[in-house]
Each structure stands twice: as structure tokens, then as C-alpha cells.
Amino acid sequence: MRPFDYVRPSGLPEATRQARAEGSAFIAGGTNLLDLMKLEVMAPTRLVDINRLDLAECASLPIGGLRIGALVTNSDLAADERVRRDYPLLSRALLAGASGQLRNKATTGGNLLQRTRCYYFYDTSAPCNKREPGSGCSAIGGATRLHAILGASDHCIATHPSDMAVAMQALDAGVEIETVEGITRSVPLSDFYRLPGDTPHIETVLEPGDLITGVVLPAPVKATQIYRKVRDRASYAFALVSAAAVVAVENGTIGSAALAFGGVAPRPWRNHHAELMLAGERPSEKLFEAFADEVLGEARGQGGNDFKIPLLRRTIIATLKQATEESQ
Amino acid sequence: MQTDLTINGHTYALNADQRTTLLDALRQHLGLTGAKKGCDHGQCGACTVLVNGRRINSCLTLACMHDGDEIVTIEGIGSEEDLSALQQAFMSEDGFQCGYCTPGQICSATAMLEEVKAGWPSHVSDSLDGKPRLSDEEISERMSGNLCRCACYPNIVAAIRSASEASS
Amino acid sequence: MTAHVKMDAPDRRNRLDAMAQGVIGEPLDRSEGALKVSGKAVYAHEWPVEGLCHAVLVRAAISRGTVTRIDKAPVEAMDGVLAVIDDDRLLRNPAQGTANKAPVQGPRKIFYIGQPLAVVVAESFEQARHAAQQLVVETEAADAVLDPEAETLEHERPKGKQTSQGDLDQAMGAAAFSIDEVYRTPGHSSAPMEPHAAIASWDGDRLTVRASCQMLKYNRNELADALGIKPENVRILAPYVGGGFGSKLGIAHDAVAASIAARAVGRPVALALSRRQVFETTMRRSESRQRVRLAADAEGRLTGIGHAALVSQLPGEKFSEPVTQATHFLYAAKNREIVHEIVRLNLTCAGSVRAPGEAIGMTVLETAMDELAIKAGIDPVELRKRNIPETDPEGDKPFSSHMLASALDRGAKLFDWQRRNPVPRSTRDGEWLIGLGMSSAARVNMLAEAEAIVTLSAGGVRIESDMTDIGTGTYTVLAQVAAEMLGQPMQSVTTVLGDTDLPPGPGSGGSWGASSTGSAVFAACEDIRKCLAEKLGCVEEELTLKDGHAVTANRRVPLAELLADGPISVRGVIEPGKTSKEVRQSTFGAFFAEVAVNEVTAEVRVRRMLGVFAAGRILNAKTARSQCLGGMTFGIGMALTEELIHDPRTGAIVNRDFAEYHLPVNADVPQLEVDFLEERDPWASPIQAKGIGELGISGAAASINNAIFNACGVRVRDYPATLDKILAGL
Structure with missing residues (x-):
């Protein structure tokens, strides 16, 4: 240090x-x-050190929805009554992440900004475009069990490790940012992360000095919410793949469906285009398979992570099945 | 740089490099070696202490960030002559072997039981309704941030179960 | 006074059973427990030493080559830095267990990525860590050999480690049922929770090292040899050791580098390996490729066993993972072929990790046995029972005791094995497919030379030995032996361990610590009893000692009275003898596991697991059970999650932390059951006890893997059974 x-x-x-x-x-x-x-x-x-700034409150918004201060800890957020009631998906995602001790320290803003767990990013003796732009990507051709099947580039195949952000992505969260000029701007979470392209060291839209002050969740919708995390051990492990689903079924057809996926891409992955396939349709195995195939259309394995493609496919189908059944 | 730390009810004036973690401050500077360094990266839980009643990994926080906080370490949980109910239960259930992860396990369990009382759900709770029942599965999940390579997990669960049953 | 016992004949007297105190075998709490639960037990890096400074190792970033230049000056000029040292005596790798001399030394030639090349000493840990990160080491790289299965590699076949009996090929050809499969196990890390650490301080030519070591008698000689000083000038203190599991058998970088650094800066130096360094520079269990051939007749009786193992090691190291150790004697078969091959690689040194040999060898053999049982349509328990040999199948030696059949029967009953449906995919619980599996357990039993001084005084008993307690329960079980023999309440017994100034024990390793040192304590106690009997004018056999009193005929005398003219102190010595050679000694057991395999994701959860074990006399039912829980949990890790992952191009261990090297966490481990079979093995030791620390892992993973097959019909031959390997078959 x-x-x-x-x-x-x-x-x-x-x-x-x-x-x-x-x-x-x-x-x-x-x-x-x-x-x-x-x-x-x-x-x-x-x-x-921003810990003593006044950013540790969760506040219900007059128009519905919840504003989560950037310093709200993962523990407090998971246990917040409103979150448990209206956004159970978020509680579930938080509780599936890290450990009790880490959740007590980790904050909402920090969780969004956590860095990849790529072995080579963590190894200062290995080239890494994210750590040292232009040095190369050691993961490509290396050990790739943890790595991305979607959204990666020839310059970086790292994944984003957060569970919380995956849930927030499915909940259409927005990120509130305070700029150096004293302006508060809001960015949808779906626009917050940048794909690596040839600049994998630039991970978000934040500019120098920008501070995340909070995350805003829109008013809750009547829907079934599920977070499913698949990992190598029963607890205290990063996701190999995860799926967050917010699905409403009315009169036998899917009213709305939002799905986000973790462990598979450089950011919490969401495919709005594919979601269109679900709306208005009757739930069926065939529909779920078609949706999964659409999500995975561009998926590419690196050898060590090839299994994530069938694993995500199966996880998507099972999650949709569960969500639509519970929502009936 | 000087930081005043309140640990186990006593005030300590720490004069140390700014880079000093809370864990290293305890172990290297203040003679409180009960908290252990197993990985130094928040991946094992051996360094668990309580800050303002909550369990944290003391290896992943800087000492200079904790002036004004109430810190409790294993030394403040119970001494050899006056063991807490959990410490007693770890003894009688053989919830440890080499003993290295043990202070962290006990600090963690101490705070974990408070989390359950406060109605915090866990990953394995069937419901998020705020009334978790402390099953073995719940204890295991909530204690999964504390690794034990001697692998006393079944005994750790038994110790926590018996201490919590005795207190309720 | 010295009481010397050489184990040349079985000791069937079972003297401990004739005693009256009633503590031997009892599930007593650990003697040192209160210190550990209150954070007061002092581990290596925690000793309060005046004027301490801190050292951090610098690692090689290439897998093979030479150091051409170390740019010391800029780092020496950094804040707080006291020295940058690249002394020729720095170790290449730690010493192997019982080496008794220094391992390969020298930081100029690089043999593996992560090898320590230099040590940076500074006033504070923070300064030393940063300075070490800044040190530029220029190297010239050479081609590294990294793939153990590369076809071009020369396979060493050490004589004496190969067995050929009869004609295996012929047996395979004539078999009613046969298995010929290749299995793989990955590298493992011992991963004790306490990283290797030492504090070294010099007083003139005398060196004191507080270290985290398993075998002090050997470690002192290894350290002295590494430093080029006399062993008499070295004292090692290790009263508490935060786990070892083989990784602290031999002297390691921490003690040697700290000693060199302390000499160089003229101050005490503390050095702890970072967790990454524990992964990279202490011992790994070698990966293995194992070909198993089993030939059986129509009734499932084995006619042939072939077990060929390929393991890897650094150049110049003698140790190699003794994969087939238990295959030699576990099952009868006339035609046998056991092959042990070694390739030399530029990877972290291979060494002992809990139960070297059996941990992976039994696991693979027992996976193959499951495959044979299924092929032959014979119940897996029954198949094993049909193949238990009468005598050692390779030399007709009798077994000292053989409890495998009893363990299998007992386990099958306790686990309700008969409920198992042999057809895979036949039991379901929602998304989860449920299966049962089992395996045999076996681990060779060893006795080692050990000494201990036992002193009985009016105030109680004192036991002294350089033996270690690495979580194994040594403090408690030695005290139980003495308390039982000398009629003392436990609180009157003080046990002092972990100091090379005390009589040499064999250390903790090979599961021999308790039975060996316990026997030394026993021998000393027997002599003390003789002295007391003499004072009372009776023979030792007629003397009853209980609660601090001696009873003989109609007399009851407080021991304090008998000891009025001073304490009795005896040095007990146990020496292995003919019983180690005349009979085949092993511990036995059986594992039973129930697992659930998720049909969607192929995640596996262990739901129930039982281990039934026979290990001679159990000295403390509580600590022995905990040892077995530990072994079985290692088995869960081996079966499902643990694997050192190497970068294919550099050999670097990429998952060198606890986030990605997946030790089982609490949620991975259900309430395990342990059951001990009542046994006294007179050949094993005068206390009729055998080793217990490693039996619980020896074959354990196979029961889980076999249960996975029973659950979902997918056979994993490449450990661990991570979900990706199961998913493809679902």
C-alpha cells in the first residue's frame, strides 16, 4: 500500500x-x-473519507419509490422493511453476496463500483488492460472460469461481481451523482456501466470527482421478484451466474418481465430487446427457451467458462418458470 | 497521525502510519492480539471485531477511520476467568481446534445473534418477514463469513445453538 | 531417571484400562480452551518483543530463470527501510517433513513463480510491505516445464515404489467384470488459518525463533543447517500453532528469512507470509493422474488390481505424493501392479498435505470400486467386504488389527444404507436429485520416537515435551494419559509443549503425535508408579492411584505424603521396534454420504455424512471426533470445491486467496456424524492407540462423488466435482 x-x-x-x-x-x-x-x-x-457525510438514509419518495443513500450499508439495505416488502429481490441479492461482516461495511455506492475479481486484474505482475491500459489481457488464453460470456471485448473479458447491482438493474434503478460543479444528475443504471471495448479501464460514466450520492428505485410494481445465484460453494462465493427476475403474470399472460444477469458480463446484463418477446405471451417452456436463446445469442465462451452458457440458459428457464408460476 | 480509539471501554491513543488497518493497530500497536490475521483481505473472518455493535472484518478498514467508534474485540467479550455464554459453549462443544479462527468466530457469533434478534433475514430464510428462526441451516449461513480449516463447523453450530437456546 | 520402551512386542496389558481415575477416553474439554476462546493463546506473530521490526518477502514473477540484478538502492532509501536482503541462505522451498536438514537454498535461480527472492526489512509492516512491492528484480527467463501430462516429459520411476505380482493383463482379460479408467485430482493447499510466521531474535550467537511449526525436533536442525549455525544455539518456541495440515512440517521461509534479517539489522524481526505467499511458497499437494484397473470374477472377488499414479515435484526434491500407499494392502487380489511415477515441474514445491497418499489415492481407488460395484451389480458395501484380505496381500504379513468389515457394517446400519436405491435418478426432492454413496477409509499407522518428562510432585503433575498441539488436542490427551496413570484430577496436570529446550517429541504429522508422545508419557508414568509402589512396599500392579491418593491393600495415602521428600521425575522414551515391521498396521473406517444435486444448475450439497472409524484406543472422544470432523470436511472440499488453478502459460496459481480457492464454508457442511469402534491395538503402542488425524480424509471425497453418481447418474473422474463437470451429463 x-x-x-x-x-x-x-x-x-x-x-x-x-x-x-x-x-x-x-x-x-x-x-x-x-x-x-x-x-x-x-x-x-x-x-x-466520505463516511461521515449525510448519505446513510433510505427515504420513501413522495411519488413512490425509494431513494437509497450511497452510504447505506448492504446489511441495512437488505433489512430495510420497505426493501423487504417492495423490493424483495434486492434483499435477496444483497443477502446472497459476501458475508455478514462485509455486508456491514460495504455500502450501496461502493458496491456499484466494486472491481472485477479477474485473477489477472489482481496480479500486478501480469498484463491487464483494466489495470494498465495497453498492457494486454492475460485472461484471454489463461484461466477463465470467472470470466464473461457476454459483452466482453478482445481487450478485456472481466465480469462485474456485484449481486446488488444485478437486482437493481432488473428494478430499473437510477444512480444519483453529485458532480464537482455541484450539479446532481441522475443516470439510469442501465447506462451507468460502460462495456470494455478498447478502454476497459473506464468502467462507468463517472467523471473525476463525481460522487454517487444515492440510488433511486422507482415505485414498486405488482410482480413476482426472484434472485437466483449459482456459485461454487453454498455461501461466501461470487456468482458463476445469477439471474434477477421481476415478472408479472395477469390472466394467464405475462404482463411485464424484467430480467438481469450477473457473473456473465462486464456489467449487470440486461437485454431489453429479448424481454419484448415475453410481454403478452403465455408462459411456456418453449417461450423461456426462446428468451434464453435470444439473451445468449451473442454469448461466447473462452474455454474455461464455456459452461456458463448452458448454465445461464438453464438458470434463466428455471427462474422464469418459477417466477411465472408464483405470479399466477 | 494520532487517532483516539475506544476499545473494550478503554481509550487508546494510537500513533501509527495512516496505512495501518484496524487489525494491525490492535495486534501490532495496542497489544490486543486476540483478533487474528488469516488472510488480510476480508476472505476468512479471523479478524472479526465489533464496531458500534456490528461485526466487521478489521483487516479491511483503516484505524484512522474509527475515532469515536465503540470497538469491542474478543478481549472485551470475556476473559479466561469470566467467559461469555458463547465462549463457554465453544469450549463445551469443542467449537475449535487450533484456535486461530476462534476469536473471530466468537465475535461474529456474538453480533450475529443480535442480528437475528433484530429480525434480519438471511440468504436461507424462507421468508423476509423479520422473524427468522435460528435453525442449524440459518446459523451455518450466517456464520459462513468465518472460515475454519480445522473444520469445526458442526461444533460451532452446536455451540451457537446451545448458547442461544440457553439465553432465550 | 529414564524409562525406555522399545516397541518390539505387542503390549496386551491394556494398563490404562486398569487405572481408576476414569479420565482416559472421556470427552473432556480442551485444557487450553479458555485461552483460545478468550484470545489469550499466543501464536507466533504475537509475542511481545522489544524493538521489533518487520520483514516482507519479495516473490519471483517468472516460473524459471535467473536473477540478474536486484535494484536495492531506491528501496533502501525508502521511508523506514532498514535492509534489503538477498542472502544465499534464503530457502527455495520449505523443508519436507522430518528432513532434519536444510532444503534447497538460494534466491538466484528461479524454479517457480512466487519463489522468494529477497526480504525487505523496515520499521513498520506498512513500510516493509510497500517497499517490497517496489523492489525491482531483473531476471532472465528460461523455458519452464508446467504441464505434468506433457508427452515429452521423462517419468521417474523410483525403485521400491513399484509393485508387480502375477499377471494383471491376463487377469483383466479373464475378468467377469473390470474397470480401466483414468482419474485426476488437482493440487490442494493445506491452507491453515494461521499463515506461516516467525519472530526471530538473536542474543549473541543464540537465536530464539517464535514460529508456527509442527515438528520442532526436526525444525531446529533444519533451521540451524539453513543458517550454518549449531543446533544448540537455536531455540524454537511454538506453544500454539494455528493449524498446519502438513504445511508446517519442515522449516519454512518465514523462520529462515526472519533469522537472517534479524542478524542483519541487529534487531528482532517479525515476518508473516501473506495468504498469497502461503499458497505460492509453502507446500502444495501434487495434482495426480491415476489409472486404476480392477478385475473381478462373477462374484465380485478381485483377481487383479492396478493403480498407476503420476505426480509432480520440483527438481531435486525427494518427496513425492505416495498416492498408492493404501492400495498395497486394502484389497486382496492375486495379480497386482502398482506404479509410481514422478515428473519434474516448475511449480510450487509439492509436499505433505493432510494424509499425503491416502487422501487422493484412496479417494480414486474408492471411486473405481464404486464403478466396479455398479458394473457387477453388487452392493458397494458388500463388494468391499468380499475383498478384505486375510493378511497383507503383498507379503503375507498379518494385520495388527483389521476393522474394515466392522466399520462397513456399522456404518451401513447407522446410515440406513439399505434405503439406497441403486438406480441413479430415482430419488428426488423438488429440483434436487438425491443420492447415497459410500467408501472405505484406510490410513497407514506409524509410531515415532518420542520423549517426554513427567514430574509428579505434591502439587500435581507436570508434562514437558517439545511436541506441538496444532489443534490436535495434544495438551489435553497427554494430560489425560498422565492423570489416568497417576490418579490425578485433570486440573492438577500441567502440560508444557512447543519448546525445543524440552525433550524431543516427534511433532505433529503422520497422525503419530498422540500415540507416540502419549506412549512416552505413559512409559514415564509407569516408572513413577513403580517408585510409588516401592515406597508403599507393594508391586505396581497392586497400586491404585485416584484423586491424588495411593491405595494398596487397606491403606489410602495422600500422594503428597509419599512425595514429601521431593518430586519424582522420569523421562519417558518410546522407540518404534519390531511391531512396526512384523505386522501391517493401519487404521480403518467407512464413509457414508447423502448428497443433493440440483437438476437445473448441477450444484451439489452434502446433506448427511457419517464416518465410522477404528483407530485403536480413543484417548479423548471429543477431540478425536473433532479431528474426524476436520478430515471429513477436508473430504467435502476435495470432492466439491478445492483446486489449485494454474495459469497454463506461467504455472502461476491464479486462485491464491480464500475468495477463489474454495475451502468449505460453514454452509457447505451439514451436521456430520462420527462413530468410533471400540478397539485396542496392542501392536500399535503401549497405550493401544493409533493415529486419528488423517483417517477422516482418507477416502472421504469418494463417498460424496459416489453419491453424486447415485443421485444423477453422472460419473466425475476429474476431481473436484464442480458443477460444470456434472452439468454436461444432466
Whole structure:
């Protein structure tokens, strides 16, 4: 870990100003940042500690919906009564992630920004375009069990490891961002992450100094919500694949369906186009298969992760089956 | 840089490198070696302590971020002469072998039981309704952030079960 | 006074059973438990030492080559840095168990990625860690050999590790049923929760090292040899060890580098391996390729057994994973062919990981036996029972005891094995397919030379040995032996361990610690009893000791009275003798598992698991059970999740942390059941006890894998049975 300046801003304007300079990083829960700093995968020269900023509240919105402060911990969010009642998918996703200890520290904003678990990103002696732009991708041709089958590029095949973000993606969440200029802007989560392309080191639309202040969930819809996570051990492991589903069935046909997938792409993966196939249709195995095939149309394995293609396919079909049955 | 830390009810003035984690502050600077370093990356739980009543991995937080917090380590849970109910239960159920993960397990379990009382659900809870029943499966899931290579898991579950039954 | 016992004949006296205190075998709490649950047990890196500074190792980033230059100056100039050391005495890899001398040394030649090349010493850990990360080591790379199955590699076949009896090919050809399959097991890491760590301090020429070691008698000599100093000048202290599982058998980088660094900077130095370094630079269990051939007649009686194992190792290391160790004697068959081959690779050193040999050899053999049972249409339990040999099938030696049949029967009954439907995919619970599987357990039994001093005084008993307790229960079981023999309540017994100034024990490894050191304590106690009997004018056999009193004929005398003129102190020595050679000694058992395989995702969950074990006298039913729980849980890891994954181009272990090397977590392990068979093995030791620490893993994974087949009809021959390997067959 490199030495750094440690500052604790008293308010938002000071926070974004202090974080604007090159080499600055916000620290909230620190569960991923300090992990990476110890290995010098990340080496900020200034840590801006935002833990004492007033961002730890969950507030119901007058128009319906919930605004989740960026510093709300994963534990608090999972246990929040409104979340459990209206967005059970989110509680389930959070509870499927990490451990009790980590959830107590990890925050909503930090969880969105957690870095990939790619072995080579974590190894400073190996080339990695995400860590060192232009150095190459060691994962391609290497050990790829963890890696992406969708949305990857020739420059990076890393996956996004969050469970929470997958649920939020299916819930049409928006990310609230405070800029250095003091402007608050909102970005749909579906536009928040960038695909790697040839710039895998740029992972989100955030500009230097930008601070996530909260996540907004739209008013709950009457639908069945399911989060299914598949992993190598029963707990405390990252997803090999996961599926988040928000599905409503009315009078025997699917009214609305939103599905997002984790462990398979550089960002929580959602295919709006494929979702159109479901709306207005009667639930059937055949329909689910067609949907899964559409989602996986562009999927490409790297050898070690080829299994994720059939695994995701089966998981999608089973999740849709369960969701539509429960929603009847 | 000086940080005032409140640990087990005592105030300590820590003068250490800013990079010092809470875990290293406890072990290297304050003589509180009960919290263990098993991985230093939040992947084993041996370093678990309580901060403001909640269990966290003390290896993944900086000491300088904790002025004003109430920190409790295994040394504050119960001494050799005055063991807590959980510590006693770990003894009688043989919830440890080498003992290295044990302080973390016990700190974790101590806070976990409070989480259950507060109605927090877990990954294996059938319902999110806030009335979790502490089955063996629930205990196992909630304790999965604490690895034990001697593999005393069945005994750890038994210890927590018996301590929690005794208290209720 | 010394009481020397050489194990030349079976000891059928069962003296411990004749005692009156009633503590031997009892499920007593650990003696040191209160220290451990309160965080007061002091591990290697925790000793309060004045003036301590910190050291961090620097690793090789290439798999093979030479160091051409180390740019020390910029790092030496960094804040707090005291020294950058690339001393020739730094280890290439840790010593193998019982090596008793230094392993290969020298940081100039690189043999594997992650090899320590230098050590950086600084005032604080934070400074040392950062400085070590900045050190530039220039290297010249050479071609590395990384694939154990590359066809071009030379296979070493050490003489004495090959067996050929009869004509296996002919037996295979004539068999009514046969199996000829290739199985694979991956590399494993011991992964003790306490990383290897040491604090070294010098006082003139005398070196004291607080370290995390399993075998102090050997470790002292290894450390001295590595440093080029006399063993008399080395003291190692290891009263508490946070797990070892083989990885701390021999002296490792931490102790050697800390000692060199402490000498160089003239101050005590602490050095702990990072978790990554534990994965990269301590021992791995070699991966293996195992071809098993089984030939059976129409009744399922084996006519031939072939077991050919290929394992890997660094150049120049003698140890190789003894995969087929139990195949030599487990089942009868006239025609036998056992082959042991080694290839030399540029991968982390291979060494002992819990039950070297049986852990993977039994697992594969027992998977093959399951395949044979299915092919022959014979119940897997019955198939095994039909093939239990009368005597050692390779030399006609009798077994010291043989409890496999009893374990199989007992396990089948307790587990309700008869409920198993032999047809795969016949039991279902929602999305989950349920299956039952079983396997035999066997692990060779060994006795090792051990010494302990037992002192009986008016105040109680004191036991002293350099033996370690790595979670194995040594403190407790040694105290139980002495308490039983000398009629003392447990709280009157003090056990001091883990200090090379004390009499040498064999250390913790090979499951021999408790029976060997326990026998040394027993021998000393017997002599003490003789002294007391003499004082009372009776023979030892007539003396009853209980609760601090001696009873003989009609007299009851407080021991304090008999010891008024001073304590009695005896050095007990146990030495292995003819019983180690005249009979085949093994522990036996059986595993039964119930698993659920998810029909959608192929995830596997163990629902129930039972181990039935026979390991001679059980010294403490609670700690012995815990040892078995540990072994069985290792088995769950081997079966389902544990695997060192190497980058195919560099050999680097890519999953060198606990996030991606998947030890079982609490949620992976159900309430396991352990059952012990009552046994006294007179050939094994004067206390009739055998090893227990490794039996619980030896074959365990096969019961789970066999249950997977029974659940879903997919046979996994490439461990671990991760979901991707099952998915394809669903």
C-alpha cells in the first residue's frame, strides 16, 4: 500500500473538490478498495473519507419509490422493511453476496463500483488492460472460469461481481451523482456501466470527482421478484451466474418481465430487446427457451467458462418458470 | 497521525502510519492480539471485531477511520476467568481446534445473534418477514463469513445453538 | 531417571484400562480452551518483543530463470527501510517433513513463480510491505516445464515404489467384470488459518525463533543447517500453532528469512507470509493422474488390481505424493501392479498435505470400486467386504488389527444404507436429485520416537515435551494419559509443549503425535508408579492411584505424603521396534454420504455424512471426533470445491486467496456424524492407540462423488466435482 493523504471532508462540495485531483479516491466501506490497495492494484495518493457525510438514509419518495443513500450499508439495505416488502429481490441479492461482516461495511455506492475479481486484474505482475491500459489481457488464453460470456471485448473479458447491482438493474434503478460543479444528475443504471471495448479501464460514466450520492428505485410494481445465484460453494462465493427476475403474470399472460444477469458480463446484463418477446405471451417452456436463446445469442465462451452458457440458459428457464408460476 | 480509539471501554491513543488497518493497530500497536490475521483481505473472518455493535472484518478498514467508534474485540467479550455464554459453549462443544479462527468466530457469533434478534433475514430464510428462526441451516449461513480449516463447523453450530437456546 | 520402551512386542496389558481415575477416553474439554476462546493463546506473530521490526518477502514473477540484478538502492532509501536482503541462505522451498536438514537454498535461480527472492526489512509492516512491492528484480527467463501430462516429459520411476505380482493383463482379460479408467485430482493447499510466521531474535550467537511449526525436533536442525549455525544455539518456541495440515512440517521461509534479517539489522524481526505467499511458497499437494484397473470374477472377488499414479515435484526434491500407499494392502487380489511415477515441474514445491497418499489415492481407488460395484451389480458395501484380505496381500504379513468389515457394517446400519436405491435418478426432492454413496477409509499407522518428562510432585503433575498441539488436542490427551496413570484430577496436570529446550517429541504429522508422545508419557508414568509402589512396599500392579491418593491393600495415602521428600521425575522414551515391521498396521473406517444435486444448475450439497472409524484406543472422544470432523470436511472440499488453478502459460496459481480457492464454508457442511469402534491395538503402542488425524480424509471425497453418481447418474473422474463437470451429463 502506497502512502496517501487522508482527508475527511465536511460536506459534499468539499468532498467532490478534494476527489477531483488525479490519484484521489473516495473511501466508504473500503472493503474492496483497501483489498486492492494492499496489493497495489489500486494506489490512490489521496483518500477522501466520505463516511461521515449525510448519505446513510433510505427515504420513501413522495411519488413512490425509494431513494437509497450511497452510504447505506448492504446489511441495512437488505433489512430495510420497505426493501423487504417492495423490493424483495434486492434483499435477496444483497443477502446472497459476501458475508455478514462485509455486508456491514460495504455500502450501496461502493458496491456499484466494486472491481472485477479477474485473477489477472489482481496480479500486478501480469498484463491487464483494466489495470494498465495497453498492457494486454492475460485472461484471454489463461484461466477463465470467472470470466464473461457476454459483452466482453478482445481487450478485456472481466465480469462485474456485484449481486446488488444485478437486482437493481432488473428494478430499473437510477444512480444519483453529485458532480464537482455541484450539479446532481441522475443516470439510469442501465447506462451507468460502460462495456470494455478498447478502454476497459473506464468502467462507468463517472467523471473525476463525481460522487454517487444515492440510488433511486422507482415505485414498486405488482410482480413476482426472484434472485437466483449459482456459485461454487453454498455461501461466501461470487456468482458463476445469477439471474434477477421481476415478472408479472395477469390472466394467464405475462404482463411485464424484467430480467438481469450477473457473473456473465462486464456489467449487470440486461437485454431489453429479448424481454419484448415475453410481454403478452403465455408462459411456456418453449417461450423461456426462446428468451434464453435470444439473451445468449451473442454469448461466447473462452474455454474455461464455456459452461456458463448452458448454465445461464438453464438458470434463466428455471427462474422464469418459477417466477411465472408464483405470479399466477 | 494520532487517532483516539475506544476499545473494550478503554481509550487508546494510537500513533501509527495512516496505512495501518484496524487489525494491525490492535495486534501490532495496542497489544490486543486476540483478533487474528488469516488472510488480510476480508476472505476468512479471523479478524472479526465489533464496531458500534456490528461485526466487521478489521483487516479491511483503516484505524484512522474509527475515532469515536465503540470497538469491542474478543478481549472485551470475556476473559479466561469470566467467559461469555458463547465462549463457554465453544469450549463445551469443542467449537475449535487450533484456535486461530476462534476469536473471530466468537465475535461474529456474538453480533450475529443480535442480528437475528433484530429480525434480519438471511440468504436461507424462507421468508423476509423479520422473524427468522435460528435453525442449524440459518446459523451455518450466517456464520459462513468465518472460515475454519480445522473444520469445526458442526461444533460451532452446536455451540451457537446451545448458547442461544440457553439465553432465550 | 529414564524409562525406555522399545516397541518390539505387542503390549496386551491394556494398563490404562486398569487405572481408576476414569479420565482416559472421556470427552473432556480442551485444557487450553479458555485461552483460545478468550484470545489469550499466543501464536507466533504475537509475542511481545522489544524493538521489533518487520520483514516482507519479495516473490519471483517468472516460473524459471535467473536473477540478474536486484535494484536495492531506491528501496533502501525508502521511508523506514532498514535492509534489503538477498542472502544465499534464503530457502527455495520449505523443508519436507522430518528432513532434519536444510532444503534447497538460494534466491538466484528461479524454479517457480512466487519463489522468494529477497526480504525487505523496515520499521513498520506498512513500510516493509510497500517497499517490497517496489523492489525491482531483473531476471532472465528460461523455458519452464508446467504441464505434468506433457508427452515429452521423462517419468521417474523410483525403485521400491513399484509393485508387480502375477499377471494383471491376463487377469483383466479373464475378468467377469473390470474397470480401466483414468482419474485426476488437482493440487490442494493445506491452507491453515494461521499463515506461516516467525519472530526471530538473536542474543549473541543464540537465536530464539517464535514460529508456527509442527515438528520442532526436526525444525531446529533444519533451521540451524539453513543458517550454518549449531543446533544448540537455536531455540524454537511454538506453544500454539494455528493449524498446519502438513504445511508446517519442515522449516519454512518465514523462520529462515526472519533469522537472517534479524542478524542483519541487529534487531528482532517479525515476518508473516501473506495468504498469497502461503499458497505460492509453502507446500502444495501434487495434482495426480491415476489409472486404476480392477478385475473381478462373477462374484465380485478381485483377481487383479492396478493403480498407476503420476505426480509432480520440483527438481531435486525427494518427496513425492505416495498416492498408492493404501492400495498395497486394502484389497486382496492375486495379480497386482502398482506404479509410481514422478515428473519434474516448475511449480510450487509439492509436499505433505493432510494424509499425503491416502487422501487422493484412496479417494480414486474408492471411486473405481464404486464403478466396479455398479458394473457387477453388487452392493458397494458388500463388494468391499468380499475383498478384505486375510493378511497383507503383498507379503503375507498379518494385520495388527483389521476393522474394515466392522466399520462397513456399522456404518451401513447407522446410515440406513439399505434405503439406497441403486438406480441413479430415482430419488428426488423438488429440483434436487438425491443420492447415497459410500467408501472405505484406510490410513497407514506409524509410531515415532518420542520423549517426554513427567514430574509428579505434591502439587500435581507436570508434562514437558517439545511436541506441538496444532489443534490436535495434544495438551489435553497427554494430560489425560498422565492423570489416568497417576490418579490425578485433570486440573492438577500441567502440560508444557512447543519448546525445543524440552525433550524431543516427534511433532505433529503422520497422525503419530498422540500415540507416540502419549506412549512416552505413559512409559514415564509407569516408572513413577513403580517408585510409588516401592515406597508403599507393594508391586505396581497392586497400586491404585485416584484423586491424588495411593491405595494398596487397606491403606489410602495422600500422594503428597509419599512425595514429601521431593518430586519424582522420569523421562519417558518410546522407540518404534519390531511391531512396526512384523505386522501391517493401519487404521480403518467407512464413509457414508447423502448428497443433493440440483437438476437445473448441477450444484451439489452434502446433506448427511457419517464416518465410522477404528483407530485403536480413543484417548479423548471429543477431540478425536473433532479431528474426524476436520478430515471429513477436508473430504467435502476435495470432492466439491478445492483446486489449485494454474495459469497454463506461467504455472502461476491464479486462485491464491480464500475468495477463489474454495475451502468449505460453514454452509457447505451439514451436521456430520462420527462413530468410533471400540478397539485396542496392542501392536500399535503401549497405550493401544493409533493415529486419528488423517483417517477422516482418507477416502472421504469418494463417498460424496459416489453419491453424486447415485443421485444423477453422472460419473466425475476429474476431481473436484464442480458443477460444470456434472452439468454436461444432466
